[in-house]
Amino acid sequence: GEIHYHEFVIQATPVKRLCEMHNIITVNGLFPGPTLEVRNGDTLVIKAINQAIYNVTLHWHGIRQLRTAWADGPEFVTQCPIRPGESYIYRFTIEGQEGTLWWHAHSMWLRATVYGALIIYPEEGSIYPFTMPKREFPILLGQWWNRDPNDVLRQAMITGAAPNISDAFTINGQPGDLYDCSSQETTVIPVVYGETNLFRFINAAMNNELFIAIAGHLMTVVAADAAYTKPFTTPVLMLGPGQTTDVLVTTTQAPGRRYYIAAQAYASAQGVPFDNTTTTAILQYVSAACPTATRTSPSVFPPLFPALPAFNDTQTAAAFSAGIRSPSPVDVPDPVDEHLFFTVGLGLFNCQPNQLCGGPNGTRFTASMNNVSFVLPQTVSILQASYLGAEGVFTDDFPPAPPIQFDYTASNISQDLQQPVPGTKVYKLKYGSVVQVVLQGTNIVAGEEHPMHVHGYQFYVLATGFGNYNPATDPAGFNMVDPPQRNTVGVPVNGWAVIRFVADNPGVWLVHCHLDVHIVWGLAMAFLVENGVGELQAVEPPPIDLPLC
Ligand code: C2O
Incomplete structure (x- = not known):
């Protein structure tokens, strides 16, 4: 394959949205950031130069990083953050993946503005x-706050409350016509009558x-998370943050009119406030002779608006996700060596003296997997600690099942289940083992799709x-023929998902909810995949410029 060299300068850039000018953190002054275009088999070498005031890391979401765990990017998991004024070179090869992925910052809430298509x-x-397809368009869905997203996060962490809801969703960085003073900058996608287009949707919302x-x-739909799928036709997509979906759209409508591409929240948690605004871009038919986007006067015909499901339409969301299949029969790894059962959900800490108690009934929000609320180390990354054999950074006792069995999806769960135990715990996997994880959503505090x-x-x-996973009966319904390959799975609200993989990639691999507020509350764990002799020998040695804490 080819080798692609890029410089990503992380810097503050003035950007105007919703009538307000803000300094946001960008890569190379672009928002969204630069699109990386490669072929399967190519190598990317990206020098990240931090000229911002925040520590930062970059993550190449969905890239397998075979033997190159040092380039994965989550802060304090595979590397220490790149400090202001410093740089780090990410180097990795694409092996056996085709389609759409993306890259984003993996430090605090910087990914709100630091992201782009891959x-x-x-x-x-x-x-x-x-x-x-005749034409291809990456379509990045994002989320915008008028405040600095890191301040939104900081306030949530200080108060223990949920973060302020966002001011807008965005499509390719623009909120669109339905927000105040946003109509002149609406993203326009120029298409030509009678052509097939490939739209690469990426949910980069926080x-x-x-x-x-x-x-x-x-x-x-023809691909999801950089894996091809059995094609199926649908009027609506549902993407969780982290997920991508590639679709073919044939332009069969009357030329001369404009059509909204619209997105709004699927909010599965009952009674929890969310941003219920709608972002739009415009699909604009242009003549073949005039491929540049020129907007016809909105006064002639307003763009047509699509039907979107209700914000709480769980059935539509679940049916869409379940419709995604591999294009042809696959060899599902079998039998299973490691049967894991992980609860995923929210929790509430009792408030300590001198703490703010912004959560429900004078508590503080938290989240956990198997009652462990994940805490990042601060002095060295988990990968580095395990590579060097450093003690005291993490423990390898992440539980393979929750400490007690309970009715996970009941709405009146007893108080003592609400207080997870903070810890930096990994679960060790033997290199080459077949791993199955049942991810069970809980209804502690609130059920929500994760x-x-x-x-x-x-x-x-x-x-x-939906409901509690039943190990006696549910395996009979497993799709062992054409299950989809994904890097992010929506665990249905008050329901479960079963995933399976071969632990063929040594390193330390973060597992987390991609709703960012849940990560900082602790809805995460990490797998430590060894090569079978208790060391990470199959991982290449750390790059010489690996940042230190
Ligand atoms: Cu898209 Cu841990 O990241």
């Missing part, structure tokens, strides 16, 4: 397994899953369901 074309000499629809156009992301792996999603 497009992987088929390897040299091969083509898409679907109609060759804290919301999103429904997406295009007025007058159906979408044919988009669970596993770093360093693409796993099969064998099944999802």
Whole structure:
């Protein structure tokens, strides 16, 4: 493959949105950041130069990072943050992945503005397994606060309350026509009548899953999370943060009109405030002779608006996700060596003296997996500590099952289940073992769909369901034929998902909810995948410029 060199300068950049000018953190002054375009088999070498006032790391979401865990990027997991004035070179090769991924900051809440598309074309000499599109467009869905997102996070952490809801969602960085003083900058996607286009949707929003629809156009799903899928046609998509979905859209509507691409929240938690605004971009038919986007006067015809599901339409969300399948039969790894059962959900800490207690009934919000609320180390990354054999940074006793069995999805869960134990705990996996994880959502505090992301792996999603997972009966319903390969799975609200993978990538791999507020509350753990002799020998040695804490 080819080697691509890039410089990513992380810097403060003045950007105007919703009538207000703000200094936001960007890469190379761009918002969203630069699009990376590579082929399967290529190598990326990206020098991240931190000229901002914050510590930062970059993560290449969904890239497997085989043997290159040092380039994965989550702060204090695979590296210490790059301090202001310093730099770090991320180097990795794309192996066996095609489609759409993305990159984003993995420090505090910097990813609110530090993100971009990572497009992987088929390897040299091969083509898409679907109609060759005439045009391709990355479509990044984001979330905008008028305040500095790090301040929003800081306030939530100080008060113990939920963070302030955002001021807008965005499409390619723009909120769109439906927000005040935003209409002149609406993203316009120029299309030509009668062509097939490939839209690469990426949900880069911080804290919301999103429904997406295009007025007058159906979408044919052909890939998700950089894996091709069995094509199916749908009027609406649902993407959790972290997920990508590639769709073909054929332009069959009357030329000369404009059609909104619209997105709004799928908010599965009952009674929890959320940003219920709608972001739009415009699909604009242009003539072949005039491919540049020129907006016809809105006074002639307003753009047509698509039907979007209600914000709490769990059935539509679940049906969409369940419709995603691998294109042809796959070899699901079997039998299973490691049967793991992880609860995922919120919790509440009792307030300590001198703490602010902004959560429900004078508590503070927290979150956990198997009753462990994940805490990042501060002096060295977990990968470095395990590589060097440093003691006292983490423990390897993350529990394979919750400490007690209970009715996970009942609404009146007893108080003593609400107080998870903070810890930096990993679960060790033997290199090459077949791992199955049942992710069970809980209804402690509130049930909510959790988009669970596993770093360093693409796993099969064998099944999802509502209620409590039943180990006696639910395995009969596993899809052992054509399950999809994903890096982020939505664990349905008050439900469960079953994932399976071979632990063939040594390193330390963060597993977390991609609703960012849940990460900082502790909805995370990490796998430590060894090579079988208790060391990480199959990982390449640390790069010489690896940042120190
Ligand atoms: Cu998209 Cu841990 O990240």
